[in-house]
Amino acid sequence: MRRTLPLAICLIMGIVMMVQFFVPHPISVGFYDLTTKWIRIVSAFALVLGVGSLILYHIDRLQRKRPGWAYSIVTLIALVGTAITGLGWGVKPGAPLQEIIFKNILVPLNASMFAILAFYMASAAYRAFRARTKEAALLLIAAFLVMLGMVPVGAAIWGKLPDVAEWILSVPNMAAKRAILFGVALGAIATSLKVILGIERGWLGGGK
Amino acid sequence: MGVITLLLTLVLNQASPPVILARDTPDDAGKSITIRWQLTGEEVPEGLILERGDTTGCFQVLGVLSSTETGFVDEDVCDGVGYYYRLGAVFGADTVWSEPTPLVKSAPQWFNRARLNILIAMLVFFALVIYFIEHAKAGRYLFIRRIAGLDAVDEAVGRATEMGKPIVYVPGLGSVADIATIASLNIMGEVAKKTAQYDSALLVPNRDPIVYTVAREVVKEAYTRAGRPDAFRPDNIFYVTSEQFAYAAAVDGLMVREKPATNFFLGTFWAESLILAETGATTGAIQIAGTDSVFQLPFFITACDYTLIGEELYAASAYLSREPLLLGSLKGQDFGKLLILVVIVLSSILLLLSRISGLQFLSAIIKFFNVS
Numbered sequence: 001m002r003r004t005l006p007l008a009i010c011l012i013m014g015i016v017m018m019v020q021f022f023v024p025h026p027i028s029v030g031f032y033d034l035t036t037k038w039i040r041i042v043s044a045f046a047l048v049l050g051v052g053s054l055i056l057y058h059i060d061r062l063q064r065k066r067p068g069w070a071y072s073i074v075t076l077i078a079l080v081g082t083a084i085t086g087l088g089w090g091v092k093p094g095a096p097l098q099e100i101i102f103k104n105i106l107v108p109l110n111a112s113m114f115a116i117l118a119f120y121m122a123s124a125a126y127r128a129f130r131a132r133t134k135e136a137a138l139l140l141i142a143a144f145l146v147m148l149g150m151v152p153v154g155a156a157i158w159g160k161l162p163d164v165a166e167w168i169l170s171v172p173n174m175a176a177k178r179a180i181l182f183g184v185a186l187g188a189i190a191t192s193l194k195v196i197l198g199i200e201r202g203w204l205g206g207g208k
Numbered sequence: 209m210g211v212i213t214l215l216l217t218l219v220l221n222q223a224s225p226p227v228i229l230a231r232d233t234p235d236d237a238g239k240s241i242t243i244r245w246q247l248t249g250e251e252v253p254e255g256l257i258l259e260r261g262d263t264t265g266c267f268q269v270l271g272v273l274s275s276t277e278t279g280f281v282d283e284d285v286c287d288g289v290g291y292y293y294r295l296g297a298v299f300g301a302d303t304v305w306s307e308p309t310p311l312v313k314s315a316p317q318w319f320n321r322a323r324l325n326i327l328i329a330m331l332v333f334f335a336l337v338i339y340f341i342e343h344a345k346a347g348r349y350l351f352i353r354r355i356a357g358l359d360a361v362d363e364a365v366g367r368a369t370e371m372g373k374p375i376v377y378v379p380g381l382g383s384v385a386d387i388a389t390i391a392s393l394n395i396m397g398e399v400a401k402k403t404a405q406y407d408s409a410l411l412v413p414n415r416d417p418i419v420y421t422v423a424r425e426v427v428k429e430a431y432t433r434a435g436r437p438d439a440f441r442p443d444n445i446f447y448v449t450s451e452q453f454a455y456a457a458a459v460d461g462l463m464v465r466e467k468p469a470t471n472f473f474l475g476t477f478w479a480e481s482l483i484l485a486e487t488g489a490t491t492g493a494i495q496i497a498g499t500d501s502v503f504q505l506p507f508f509i510t511a512c513d514y515t516l517i518g519e520e521l522y523a524a525s526a527y528l529s530r531e532p533l534l535l536g537s538l539k540g541q542d543f544g545k546l547l548i549l550v551v552i553v554l555s556s557i558l559l560l561l562s563r564i565s566g567l568q569f570l571s572a573i574i575k576f577f578n579v580s
Binding site: 018021022023024025026029039042043046047049050051053054056057060067068071106109110113114116117120121123124125127128177180181182183184186187188189190191192193194195199200202203204 | 235236237238316317318319320323326327330333334337341385387388390391393394395396397398414417418420421422425426429443445446447448449451452453454456457461465466479480482483485486500502505507509510511517518519521522523525529533534537538540541544545548
């Protein structure tokens with residue numbers, strides 16, 4: 001029963017949602033909207049479990065004095081502080097949650113993390129462009145031409161360089177991307193079919 | 209003679225009324241009527257006035273339009289109520305009105321005919337997958353090409369055991385509604401079974417609360433199936449945050465502190481993919497990544513030891529478990545790709561032929577493959 005019920009729900013809902021895609025009638029659209037709301041409700045309940053897991057995980061780290069345990073204090077203070085600010089002063093624009101926590105803490109921290117991506121790109125590019133093999137050499141040449149073609153100095157060196165860069169991006173690059181996307185689309189459909197028919201049970205922990 | 213010429217001049221110069229057609233918008237949820245028109249006279253009007261009338265015969269202006277417009281979709285209608293439409297072509301102070309359209313009513317449809325091609329393609333693909341699953345059930349051998357990233361899973365888990373270090377499994381940042389996340393959870397079950405057998409620690413930081421609950425159950429079941437329910441540690445599968453970069457920072461911190469022997473990045477990833485993979489690479493871990501996002505694949509290929517490209521992510525569960533039923537579906541996928549290839553080649557030939565005079569009708573066949 002513990003397995004049969006989820007599999008039955010998956011089969012019924014999978015078929016219903018597949019049919020829904022082909023039916024534009026308001027009943028069908030209404031059902032789709034309703035299930036979207038269900039997902040939000042389930043997410044809200046799951047979030048409670050998630051926050052519970054977060055608290056237990058960091059309390060355990062503190063108790064066992066694991067490496068970096070001090071960061072767990074920061075996490076727990078941030079969690080409690082944000083909850084108190086949100087519950088006490090609301091979440092509307094102008095409230096401390098928006099002005100202090102969101103605008104002055106969260107946004108700059110997110111921007112900082114995003115900014116370090118540039119440095120990671122430089123180090124990754126260095127590793128990728130070491131021409132150790134034929135493929136890596138080809139990648140290096142293609143990347144060099146594209147980068148040069150995208151900046152004004154490229155056009156100054158040779159007028160056709162931007163066209164070459166554009167060709168690399170829109171022909172061989174696009175062809176490879178589309179080939180991957182065909183495989184992804186078919187793979188996604190096949191995986192969905194396997195899950196709906198109960199052939200793929202990995203999401204239930206596997207087994208018969 | 210002079211009078212006849214004058215009359216002919218007057219008749220020829222008279223602006224012709226537009227021809228207007230109105231019909232229920234096809235393949236929609238109702239509450240919509242599509243109006244199309246054609247201007248018949250040689251003289252171009254200064255503007256157009258579209259009016260809607262009801263059964264009482266009273267017309268109201270629906271819109272003042274440019275003379276270049278050829279259609280209008282009226283979405284301010286009620287289903288089952290009859291409407292008339294007429295179009296006025298404005299020539300200076302004069303307006304030449306078309307005949308009102310016949311009574312037209314909007315209604316919702318039960319089938320979107322524009323998606324008929326998708327339905328046919330889907331049924332053909334389903335038939336292929338089910339055929340090969342049945343083929344596999346019959347016990348026939350199915351050749352599956354080698355996927356280096358998946359062959360390395362055993363080695364990666366074994367390495368973690370030898371080094372006495374944990375394995376970090378990141379199931380992506382997508383929700384459980386993403387197929388890539390479901391594929392990742394399927395692989396997680398197989399990896400967890402191996403970590404249970406090898407007695408390695410498996411750390412699973414989660415970004416989505418639903419994925420977290422499912423991941424915990426998947427790992428728990430895998431440990432039970434491996435006969436090691438006692439080795440399962442629920443604390444090792446934990447929720448971090450739903451913020452993208454905060455999650456990336458937390459996983460980076462985890463990798464730097466724990467120095468895992470192996471990192472798995474499988475699922476949906478966005479801009480944080482390189483941040484995670486590069487940090488993992490600096491810790492010296494073996495890294496196996498896989499995603500269906502073509503924009504993140506180059507980052508993973510650069511920074512990870514093995515990368516599952518696109519569909520390989522979906523094939524991983526079948527490849528690792530070697531269950532005939534799952535392997536059969538992989539063959540179905542391959543034949544689906546072959547079918548797409550045939551359609552692309554045939555469509556290209558038809559498109560070229562449709563340019564030849566007398567063969568324009570072929571373009572109608574190509575239109576059938578348009579997706580809406």
